[in-house]
Amino acid sequence: MSKFGRRDDKDLMGLLVEASTASLADANIGGKDIDAIYVSSMLSGELSHQTATASALADELSLLPAAADRIENGPASGGSAVKNAYAAVASGLFDTVLVTGGEKMRHVAGATVTDLLATMTHPTAEYMQGATLPSLAAMFTRLYMERYGVEPRHLALVAIKNHRNALKNPYAHIHREITLEGIYSKPEAELNNPVVSDPLRLYYSCPITDGAASIVITSAENARKFSDAPVAIAGIGQATDTLAVHQREDPTVLRAVQISSQRAFDMAKSKPKEIDVAELHDAFEILEIAESEDAGFFEKGTAHKAVEKGVTALDGDLPINPSGGLKARGHPVGATGVAQIVELTWQLRGDAGGRQVSGAEQGYSCNFGGFGNNVLSFVLKRGD
Amino acid sequence: MSKFGRRDDKDLMGLLVEASTASLADANIGGKDIDAIYVSSMLSGELSHQTATASALADELSLLPAAADRIENGPASGGSAVKNAYAAVASGLFDTVLVTGGEKMRHVAGATVTDLLATMTHPTAEYMQGATLPSLAAMFTRLYMERYGVEPRHLALVAIKNHRNALKNPYAHIHREITLEGIYSKPEAELNNPVVSDPLRLYYSCPITDGAASIVITSAENARKFSDAPVAIAGIGQATDTLAVHQREDPTVLRAVQISSQRAFDMAKSKPKEIDVAELHDAFEILEIAESEDAGFFEKGTAHKAVEKGVTALDGDLPINPSGGLKARGHPVGATGVAQIVELTWQLRGDAGGRQVSGAEQGYSCNFGGFGNNVLSFVLKRGD
Numbered sequence: 087m088s089k090f091g092r093r094d095d096k097d098l099m100g101l102l103v104e105a106s107t108a109s110l111a112d113a114n115i116g117g118k119d120i121d122a123i124y125v126s127s128m129l130s131g132e133l134s135h136q137t138a139t140a141s142a143l144a145d146e147l148s149l150l151p152a153a154a155d156r157i158e159n160g161p162a163s164g165g166s167a168v169k170n171a172y173a174a175v176a177s178g179l180f181d182t183v184l185v186t187g188g189e190k191m192r193h194v195a196g197a198t199v200t201d202l203l204a205t206m207t208h209p210t211a212e213y214m215q216g217a218t219l220p221s222l223a224a225m226f227t228r229l230y231m232e233r234y235g236v237e238p239r240h241l242a243l244v245a246i247k248n249h250r251n252a253l254k255n256p257y258a259h260i261h262r263e264i265t266l267e268g269i270y271s272k273p274e275a276e277l278n279n280p281v282v283s284d285p286l287r288l289y290y291s292c293p294i295t296d297g298a299a300s301i302v303i304t305s306a307e308n309a310r311k312f313s314d315a316p317v318a319i320a321g322i323g324q325a326t327d328t329l330a331v332h333q334r335e336d337p338t339v340l341r342a343v344q345i346s347s348q349r350a351f352d353m354a355k356s357k358p359k360e361i362d363v364a365e366l367h368d369a370f371e372i373l374e375i376a377e378s379e380d381a382g383f384f385e386k387g388t389a390h391k392a393v394e395k396g397v398t399a400l401d402g403d404l405p406i407n408p409s410g411g412l413k414a415r416g417h418p419v420g421a422t423g424v425a426q427i428v429e430l431t432w433q434l435r436g437d438a439g440g441r442q443v444s445g446a447e448q449g450y451s452c453n454f455g456g457f458g459n460n461v462l463s464f465v466l467k468r469g470d
Numbered sequence: 471m472s473k474f475g476r477r478d479d480k481d482l483m484g485l486l487v488e489a490s491t492a493s494l495a496d497a498n499i500g501g502k503d504i505d506a507i508y509v510s511s512m513l514s515g516e517l518s519h520q521t522a523t524a525s526a527l528a529d530e531l532s533l534l535p536a537a538a539d540r541i542e543n544g545p546a547s548g549g550s551a552v553k554n555a556y557a558a559v560a561s562g563l564f565d566t567v568l569v570t571g572g573e574k575m576r577h578v579a580g581a582t583v584t585d586l587l588a589t590m591t592h593p594t595a596e597y598m599q600g601a602t603l604p605s606l607a608a609m610f611t612r613l614y615m616e617r618y619g620v621e622p623r624h625l626a627l628v629a630i631k632n633h634r635n636a637l638k639n640p641y642a643h644i645h646r647e648i649t650l651e652g653i654y655s656k657p658e659a660e661l662n663n664p665v666v667s668d669p670l671r672l673y674y675s676c677p678i679t680d681g682a683a684s685i686v687i688t689s690a691e692n693a694r695k696f697s698d699a700p701v702a703i704a705g706i707g708q709a710t711d712t713l714a715v716h717q718r719e720d721p722t723v724l725r726a727v728q729i730s731s732q733r734a735f736d737m738a739k740s741k742p743k744e745i746d747v748a749e750l751h752d753a754f755e756i757l758e759i760a761e762s763e764d765a766g767f768f769e770k771g772t773a774h775k776a777v778e779k780g781v782t783a784l785d786g787d788l789p790i791n792p793s794g795g796l797k798a799r800g801h802p803v804g805a806t807g808v809a810q811i812v813e814l815t816w817q818l819r820g821d822a823g824g825r826q827v828s829g830a831e832q833g834y835s836c837n838f839g840g841f842g843n844n845v846l847s848f849v850l851k852r853g854d
Contacts, residue, residue, distance in 0.1 A: 173558045326528040455525065460524075
């Protein structure tokens, strides 16, 4: 991974190179072994005025004539790139593939970023009415509060947990402990934690982040050549849902999370209760709660209680977002799906330092695109 | 395919739907059989303010919860999408996949399009110096003229051939016969065929086009369920080259065309001389000449003579661009690589109407990204 954060020191290509070279070094692999490159980036054209970014990265890394494609799938771009790289290897087209996701977002105004991110919503039913991702998330949060008794306090607890985890992640964007008093219960919390889109507040939403993340995928047979501790992509699931959120029978149910996770578990011959560590897509803190239910870890409407009991804390029964999640590791959009796989890989190898989930053998990640209309789920297993 | 042209009647999504529904109907396939969708579009965010376009198409076509990804690889986006769809099926992740490429480009100023297309060039060595695709193609043409004796007359002959072929393609953008007198030899030709970037003139370059193209890919076993005349993707090759054209040892040699075509021929166990029909990427007419050499159909520096002799005409030994090519079918950037596969499929099935190459059994396509820095080659064979 590159360091996530405000990275005025590098452009998008510089971030992609930083993560890619780290990944190649970690994989103990030379450029000649890379047959293909996948780059995931949602907004490289819009924010960096550069297209066909994967071709450029192939040249920058001296990996010519490796094949190179850019995948754009909104916030699920990273997961889509990992899926296509997996298929490229599994099909026999390529032996060893580099996947690097990245986004450079902080050099433009926040309102510009919010507008460009909203281009993933329904163009007439949502975008043209002024809907943005924060406003959709706010309505989703409100429904969740009314239906299941979630309170803003629970959103604060998720954020506090993820900020705490990120303190132990040197690559995280935000290294700052936050407290329930500071963002929720003390009188000054209203000022510290201003409204973004009621009932969403600043600390219930992820920041805008620059950064990149990278992995190397090869066949199971090949993996042993490069690593003593390979990690297997055991299951992949992907599913779409209606683009317009209001068209869903029950907007609080994330069907694409349900279907994609079920497919990933089936392919991996695994179950939610076998998972030791999970990376979920908390672009908004309510999403960590909802995804943890629809992926099958908790009954619908109960995850906020699990958060309260510490079940999802680093020392709980199911640690969620040990990396700090999108909330505190940050959310460079095209990088996120890849960064989740990086974190799970470190966890399954026992390389996660102070945030290590002890004895982790299986990990799950959920990369949530659009407002839940395109979701990828992965199950990773520690190699034997 | 959708009709290519100036399509003020539909937005990008409308064009993608038009091509997709035609493709599903042609494949005799219902929505329930589609497991995944690939959309190729270079500039959907920049020109249509829409991202994650594949998710939107999945919903629009009622194909939920099919997986959906958008591939952006400059002008090679279509070829990249076909490659990834092939890998998705060959890997066993999905059984049957829809690939739809499209671009909506004519609703903005030509200068805006030229600028956005230039974002695929080297950001500092080319783009910031004012290089555009036409100016790079002009320099390439000049080198070709000096090195191999190509004259503007040869470029005109390629354009005339492709315009003539397009007259027989109902989906083509341009239905107008042009003559050597009108665009080259008569005094008024200077006015009819103005300079774009010396020595390139209007008729030596492709137009800006709206349109979409779509195919269905499934396993060889499955194909017989849907079609009596399936066509096999027998070979795929992809290769990258230096992003900056001036860094190439010999800028007139298209290394990525050479390597990608060799790989496609090797995979297909075929050779250039076995090819009956070819679709080449004549974004500029000089490229049809150069690609036909580097793909192995003609000796380097001789293809312009073959054009002169009519070898590449519809009734020649190797018909090139029976569809009209990018010059006259048009070049909706993300659609082109898919449209080439559509044309070859029609040719190999014997469904190409007045432009049918009689007895075609093997076809080749070259989808040329950047200024030759990312190229995909395909060999297609008629099913038994």
